Amino acid sequence: MASADVAMAQGADADTTAEEAAPGSIVVLGTRRTDRSATDSASPVDVIGAAELQQQPAANMLDVVKNIVPSFFVPQNTISDASTFVRAPSLRGLPADNILVMLNGKRFNRSALVQVYTGGDTALSFGSQGADISSIPSIAVSNLQVLRDGATAQYGSDAIGGVLNYGLRDDIGFEAQGLYGQNYDNGGDGETWQVSGYGGVRLGDAGFISLAGEYSDTNGTSRGVQRPSAVNFANQFPDLADQLPNFPGPVQIWGTSPSHGWKFILNSELELAPNATFYLFGNLARSKADQSFNYREAVTTTATRFDGTNNTTGTLSANSAFRHPIFLTTCPTGNATCPAGGFVRDTNVFNFTDFYPAGFTPRFVGVTKQAIGVVGVRGDMDSGFTYDVSGSLARQSLNLSMYNSLAPSYGPDSQTEFEFGTLIQREINLNLDMTYPLDVGFASPLTLSGGAEFRREEYEATEGDPQSYGAGPYAVQQLFDRVSDGVYTPTSAADCPVAQAAGVTTCTVTMPPAASGYGGTSPTFAGKSSEKSYGFYVGLEGDITERFSMGVAGRYEHYENFGSTTVGKVNARLELSDSLAIRATAGTGFHAPSPGQNNVQVLTTTFIQGNQVQVGTYPVTSDIAQYFGATTLGPEESTNFGAGFVLEPTNNLTVTVDAYSIKVRDRIGISQTFNVTADDIVALPSLAGVGEGGSVQYFTNGFDTRTRGVDVVATYRTGLADGDLNMTLAYNYNKSKVTDFDDGVIGATQLIDIKYLAPNHRATFAANWSSGPWAINLRESYFGTWRDSNDYPLRVGNITCPSGVSPAPDDRTTPCAIFDGQHFGAKFITDLDVSYTFAEKYTLTVGANNLFNTYPDKIAATINNPIYDSTGSISNGSIYPRPGGPFGINGGFWYARIRVKY
Template sequence: MIRHMTRGTVAARLLGTSMLAAAAVSGMPALAQSAPPASGAGTADSEQIVVIGTRRTDRSATNSASPVDVISAQEITSQPAANMLDAVKNIIPSFFVGQNTISDASTFVRAPSLRGLPGDEVLVMLNGKRYNRSALVQVFVGGDTGLSFGSQGSDISAIPAIAINNLQVLRDGATAQYGSDAIAGVLNYGLREDAGLEIQARYGQYYDNGGDGKSRQIAANAGVKLGEIGFINLSGEYFDDNGTSRGETRPIALVFAQNNPSLATQLPNYPGPVQIWGSSPSKGYKLLLNSGLDVTDNSNLYLFVNVAHSKGDQSFNYRSPISATGLQIDNGATTTLTDLGANSAFAHPIYLTQCPAGNASCPAGGFVKDGNVYNFTALYPAGFTPRFIGITDQAYGTLGYKGKADSGFTWDIAASLARNSLDLSMYNSLSPSFGPQTQTEFEFGKLIQKEFTATLDLTYPVELAGLASPVTLAFGAEYRKETYEQTEGDLQSYAAGPYAVQNLYVPTGPGTYAFDSTVTMPPAASGYGGTSPQAAGSYSQKSYGFYGAAETDITDRLTVGVAGRYEHYDSFGSATVGKANAIYKFSDGLSLRGTVGTGFHAPSPGQNSVQILTTNFRAGNQVQTGTYPVTSQIAQFYGGQPLKPAKATNFGLGVVLNPAPAFTLTVDGYIIKVRDRIGISQTFSVTAADIAALPALAAVGAGGDVNYFTNAFDTITRGVDVVGTYRTDLAGGKLNLTLAYNYNKSKVSNYDPAVIGADQIVNVAHLAPNHRANLAANWTIGDFTINARENYHSWWQVETDYPGQRFSSKFTTDLDVSYTFQDRYTLTVGANNLFNTYPERITASATNPIFLSTNSLADGQVYPRNGGPFGINGGFWYARLRVKY
């Protein structure tokens, strides 16, 4: 591996010697009370109590040594999106997630990024307890997963927005406090405990394509108090989102319709594009129960449970039954001609006549090349577009007991159990090598993630002479078991059938034959490969850890701290990390804060064990791509090595300005260095010689691609977060202004060029815009409220998909108006992307020529497939009615 990383004295410059004696933020939050709703969009209100990043119960967002944003329930639920991913993306500038149009299973479980780092380097919590991972490991090759390629993070889309009291975002490395994965930060969802009834109903649709993408959502929250000793709060949500279409039909489909007018109506999706570039239809429900019961005056039992179910129906790539020649294209330099081939299932017929038994010139297993044939046009006369189905199910629960003694000693003991599954299937497809016996519907098997976590968290305040506050000591332990499982799919979904390889013979005389040729048909289902018996199985990883921490006010102006954590995994060994931070209050309106720490991300059983075969298209032609475990023969054939933990070093330095009660400004710079980052290698093209050397590669086939998980690169991320709020009166109403800005840029600092490709390096740096800003205004006068937000996204690049093209910076505008009547009813009408802004169209190039007949790529793409920072659907209007008792 090539190494270029330099080592500096950034930590000393950031924090100085005062931090070395300090006591820092601790582990799991236990008894800190939930924060009240925030007043601004994505703001950190100076009066709000934070429960993340500290063990103390008297920290606010502006006197916390680590930067914390507190997002109100109102801000989350006001977003016109059923998916929590989109709601958070609209609010937090450093949070990025793609739209993911046609991206295999990554369309059903989209992988987010915080501060340019992958989704599994962001720790997600509910009420301060670790939330489980999704069952999907992100193996899709392309810009849709570029920042989280190879990650296995949590799927926050399973959380109903109406269940949230607030979202606290710790923008700081926190592995020493919370364990593996908290390199980029922590998202902690605080759950509602209030009594009453709230119902919300929303309807909306996009402006274009006749108003497609119709979206329906109904959500309710009901809470009751159990006298003076407890509460029960239950939330539920149902959503039904129709799909969108923002592409053109394939040029080959246009040729087919022109040459075969009587069959044109049998083209998939007729009269629309034969394959759909846009959001996939999805529907489902989400439930969340939060409850607590006092055992004594100073202790209580708590239970919270999250259950969710969703189903997505995704368009795949069109399979053409014909070839076409002489199509005009613009390759970025000139206009020229090109050819498009038929899909391999239609490339030649299936020959059905077997060689006569006992004939030496036509051996057993061979076929006679005669007129007794089968063509897949009998099944799909106009070709076919497979539909890929993903059903996700989530079940998560935490049961705990916490309390506080008169001495100030606190305890919190809890256990969490979770199961997440993704059931994959397909219809409108075929398995070419099974010929006339092919299925058209396939079950690919389930991906399952199971987790058990047990935690013990303790704190004790110690009075020490000369300090301005007690030293809050914290200790704790954690045990975790993760299990990743792949279940077997249908035989035809993964296997090679009887017509996979046909040796053909022609008659040369009575009872004699001569060899003519060999023809092949691809194995497995067209579009995706099911899990074979060899790949099916269950893989577990166990770990335990201990942490210790302390935090205190050395003076009325200086708060400092340290924390350390040790974890041991049965798969790779141990990791030890630490953190120190401090905040110094120069005056009531000016504070300086800083952090330094180390962290790690442990490879998951899924990353160590996943094996998936997918279908991609290159220049309009089908290509099989196999992702293999590093322990497999195939990965080792191409240089795969056992995975080890990614390790990180975080530095942060910030200024908190609060010159007046109505004005707050925080500016926080950060540097995050990640060594041995876990991802997926570049693709290695399989040759006939490779297959001869390793027959297992036949499943991919000559011309196919292979990749595997790797630690073959390091990154450095540098950035700045700016959050400002201002409250004032305007024209008899209350005006809240919020500015949230993020600059973030990651760089691949060290890598193995034999494993990591140049396009991956560009994606790390520029797939998400390096600059993003939200300027929001909330004005309330009487019964009316107006919310307006202007969003800025700087230029961005997806080198994997569109080499050399930079998509330019754009502004988008969101606006809504609410009217509250009879105190309990609020009607809102609004629009996201009010002025119907789209990203730039894909430009012609040698690697992505534009076909003049459709003004699109060969697959019908017009806009970038991952959607970029704000999607390819354009403007969306909606109306929402809220009733609260």
């Protein structure tokens, strides 16, 4: 796992000192002692310095950490519903809500979004509700400490995979930065402007106050091509070609969504007495992004394609909103042959081509707002007793809306713009932490620690526009033909505007409910839900001898909705010599289901063979979920083991190697999809919001995983050409495996993605050279092979199938099918920047991320994703994998930064 020991902590700033980055820097994570460093900690901790964080040209903290920490994985998320606005990371292959995030050692709140989008973009965090670190500006951070160990016994729920603690700056002075950059390709798209600043002042001799802020504006990127259906439309209807969405560009945009926003961090302290300090810090942020959705074809066309073996003709179906007209003439009142609620099949019709003659591409908009404030008092006494009493209040919201869309079942009265409602996460945390030194004759006093925590989480979903979730008057139309005055007969199957099953004598045509693309929150599921918990912990750690130290910790927590749990941890470190030490940890942990996971309701749109289908995710407590077998959620439970060594053969060389094994039981996932039939809607009318042919899913505890891996970090410091050279080589091997599962929850493609979506091998070599006013930073990153079976599945065989069962090549659900995903090849990515400091306070940096413009492999032609001759893409216009893989699909990015520091 990448670290920030010496070389990783020093960045482009020529005035970075060795002390800022030294491997002996004090760590506060994973221990209650105040004399531990990164190399003598019993648990592996990496310290990433401020310069290294600020060196990254990314405006999103997710991408900053991804570039530095090898086992931290986050996809690009090109078209992935609300998951584009709140991207979910993974650490060591575990989901976002198995990572605890902290600010100044205090718990950071969860995001407002529960990850329910189904795709490779979210495969490793499917169903999670983790923290959204994108609201943290890099310029506000003094260092990031990454604990690569389970720490639930110390910090509570969620710290199964590790902990990220952002230490905030408290230095006095002023700093401002401005950055401009753009991608190499597509005429230089992805244009980015970023302005940030920091100011810290003293409050007399008793404290300080600092404020850091950042504003960024990023244009979108496009890495797809025109959809083959749009090419066909332009050829068949040249007079309407300029009405295609985004004309003359692709009708559907694969790339980073345009976004802009601001973020602030306040940090302050004031001495109340010689041994008592009041502190206050907080984070405010707002961002807005505008995402392209899938193109909705207005007509059905055909095109030649290659499926990896043969050339075939593929049908590119019109969207269901355009496949037949909406009949507007209702049955006469009181007519015996044309019942109430029926429609007459005549020329009084409406077509959605009146709205969108060339089809449409909905635009999905997300506005995220973040606020957290922490206040507390800490101090110590002459006896060595220390205390820290704090409270925090947090709120994050995600407002979702859409334009350039429609609600098909409302016909001519359909809106084209929709408000889907706002998702809101609120949290209250109260903490008491205490330590006391016990001198019992060991090599050092034992640190006795203990404390208590109270938490309250609340999840709220506000109601959307009625058309955003409702089924309109044209959702289901029974059609009748007039045969003479006042006499009607059911429309025959042969005359139906859409194909019907053989033997059907009544023609029923349908339009999908809700808005095309997403579904708003209905009154049934709008509202609040909450969870209260309290916990107590105790720990004891210290040096037993001059060369042997160990610690133990235990924690009890009680949750009002599922009961109590107790976890523990033990770690130890033994110095075998002055240059070699071994260390080991073992512990148990848990992740409590959040109110969001228990109560989320989301309606999304997917396409199956061109048909628009609604997929509803419903709370386990709802009548819909329980109709399909949902039960109450329980906590995830984990067992962690780690062992490794620290080697320091010389003062300028440090090597750490740490192996780990993490078992997680009863992981929370999302069930299989249950298809909704007409009989289901009759039995449960609330299913009309999904509609016949749609599907339902819900959260459940459904599988166990085992993650194993090893982290290697080597740092070396030397001189070169009258300058200082610092180098770090970091390597991570990580593989997760599903060891037990309910096949109603986990499908064949998910089994592969959990194991292979993130590369099993990743390595990073970083070098920083500085001399006088000059500084050069070089990073070479290696990303091993990876797969995406959810988006690019390939059936490679069968196990013994039940009698009469023979899966089709593209059947992802039949249990006896053996699947693989497309293998995307290993790549090297080079980042380089050069800085020059002039007039002492001004630093100019020019650089490039992905210097040599490397892209992931293109999508291969298969029966599931054939490549169309007219565009060289699959049917949706994409040529690169939609999640972006470990480094994205935008290619190279160059930038220039100016920094002023007083």
